[in-house]
Amino acid sequence: MIPIFSIFDYIPNLIEGIVNGKADTLLELLPENNEMVNRISIKNVQDLCTALEVTYHLDDKRSREKDVLIEEIKKNIKKTIADFSKSHSEIDVNKETTISSAFQYLDYTLKQKILTLYNENREVADAIVSKCVLPQVDETNIASFVKLRNNKTHSGTVEWGDSAKLYAPLLAIVYAGFFKYIGLPDEINYMYIIADFLGGV
Template identity: 80%
Template structure:
């Protein structure tokens, strides 16, 4: 933004706008009645529904700063002005995010809010190569109308941008009440392992590599531990086993002070990270999300997700790690349902209801 003075750079905007086309802006268009459809003179009226019918707002806080997020539909041109009257192109409608602030913000925070918006859209479209058609700053005048105060150019490394159609993404309004939880998960890094799985190139959509398998195994490990407040019965047994081992070591040390168990042996480190195997963790996650997973398996006629197929999938990762070899076989065919488990686990973390999780994931899988 080279046209800003030094003083202006200290603080900026009341609003940050980001426009995109990931969801159908057609929801803002009022459907014509039958009489309008039967006109043969070529004269058709395009009417917009009331603003409240397609606009939602929610609030959240970041670093004690109150932010209002608005998601709505805008138009690129006034269709009734002299410039557009009689023209074939009457402009277009687009979806936008608007971050509004009570206080002026430092310019260094612009990137933070842009990244939040980009990650929201990435999660709901299941692709990382997201593009906002326009990013700009605005303020309101005394008549409560917005005017642009700066146009922003975002540079990224993507070779192409997501071309997913609106019917193949998660509708934002279906999860809108949980956007504050979603943003909290983004800010606290709880969604990073999921984002690592999303393609950054359209050529990689519906294709997987061994790196994807490795990343998915990592994401499943993270998913198992995602919600610290949710304790599973078997997790408690592991903790009990660790406690018993510690007690056994303590009793042994009392009886044999001639050896320092912690310094002279590997006993302490041997059980310090005692845990269930990845196969067992994935099986547990599957059992918790079988309703969703089985629906996806049936949809694409994939192999069943069970103990054996999970073990084969994990073996793909292990063979690559330990021997550098990859023998795909049938193992990779359960990648998609396991990927869905990572999504479902994160959505449960942000408190999305199970029935909403199932319907939304079937939109993108």
């Protein structure tokens, strides 16, 4: 547990984040009861993937270099479509095709977003991996974790393998992301997350 005096100055931000729904996906990850504390279901994996996606976009004031590049690609595509429309009036791109809307959700893959979040919160994730002797959080293992979610979503199949072993460090990253969002300094953030996660080991 985090002593209240350590985060006292950040309580207004915490309350605001909860009221504004910024903590919803994090709260969804809380176990339903004590029996579920040390168990992982495929729904937990799906919910964690959703929470990681939300965490990546949590602080819209903070712009990553790669996010800027994505926006640049979108602008260039829109300009190309607009130029095409001007020189080819025989087709209404917006009404007769899906070309314009196809790029509306152009973004990085969930795997890449998780890898970015890991690189931003490496200290907290690596501490849990080391203490619990878990697989390294890397591109290959992240891809396997996302595939676990995708297989259940698209084909209804679940092949656990070692993928679920990344659950704890990835969950810690979601906590770290939310606490960063409310302004909690990294040294306090990481110290208490690591203590909370490893206290139950």
